[in-house]
Amino acid sequence: MKTYTDQIGNTITLNGVPKRIVSLVPSQTELLFDLGLEDSIVGITKFCVHPYHLKSTKKVIGGTKKVHVEKIKLLQPDIIIANKEENTEEIVAAMQEIAPVWVSDIVTVQDSLDMIEEFGKIFSARTQARQWVDKINYALSDFQNFMKNREPQKVAYFIWKNPYMAAGGDTFINEMLKLNNFINIYEERGRYPEVIIQKMRIQGDPDLVLLSSEPYPFKEEDAFEIGRFTHHAKTVYVDGEMFSWYGTRMAKAFNYFKQLQQRLD
Missing domain, CATH: 3.40.50.1980 (Nitrogenase molybdenum iron protein domain)
Known part of the structure; x- marks a missing residue:
């Protein structure tokens, strides 16, 4: 027992x-x-x-x-x-x-690493768990070095439509945004606030609008509709799994974030 x-x-x-x-x-x-x-x-x-x-x-x-x-x-x-x-x-x-x-x-990267190690104990898979933790820590460290000296950008990360909803603070998505030097304009509005897109300019006026691939599959018309209510924001479709799937997915996520940053450049 x-x-x-x-x-x-x-x-x-x-x-x-x-x-x-x-x-x-x-x-x-x-x-x-x-x-x-x-x-x-x-x-x-x-x-x-x-x-x-x-x-x-x-x-x-x-x-x-x-x-x-x-x-x-x-x-x-x-x-x-x-x-x-x-x-x-x-x-x-x-x-x-x-x-x-x-x-x-799970809110932080450490929460996720703790879960992996605990699964290693529960399921008698300690060696595999440790290998994944090491792999994720290496990818994270590499990405943090890559992000040094990069200018922060204000973002809105949308996850839903009808009503429009964004990722706010105290979420794993927000932690991933921070690692990308993104300043979440909805961080202080709760975890998943409903957003009135007509007020985006006065609520933070983001540099980037990120439209997640999940749980809602955003389309071109959504990007156009949201974009009308910012001054200058670039709209970017992002892989929601990379921002919201904790666990071993993080080993792939940091390489994806590198590619995303290069696309934004």
Whole structure:
């Protein structure tokens, strides 16, 4: 019997190394796969698209906000992996009736590295976890050197339309923006504020408008509509997974950010 504490302070007790894992979080599904745990994953969400083949080899148990409880029960999981932001309190409570639930709470890069190391302990994959932490730390250090002496730019990072919503402060996206020397004009407006685009000039007048590829797929007409309400902002489509997927995705993200900065130059 071993006891672990998750990132929201819940304690779980496991009889041994979990052999049947249900993941309710796309980026954490990718992490589990990258730790060599594919054979132990039994259930994933319909949004768990990396690696793509898992959708045809694992049981899809719904989305991140709406899960099929009975399908999960039938999988007889040893552990369920959830996230404070992606999954509701109600979902976590329902899952706790089925199996131990480990909940992540990721805002900073360090939060993500801590999660990777904890997965290494829980799933007896310490070596793989350490390799990924080292790889991410190297990529981060390399990117920080690349960003030295680059001028900061004011940005608005949009994630949704109808209503328009942006990433605000106290979010992992905002941490990624900071690493890119981006000053988020909505940082003080809460985590995911609704935005009246007609007021963008008086609310910060960004140099860049970043339109994320997820969860809302922005189109050319959206870029045109938003751009009308800034003085001079350049509108850029960005890969939302690189800004919002914590876990092993970060090893790729920092190289992507380099390319993004070069595009902006």
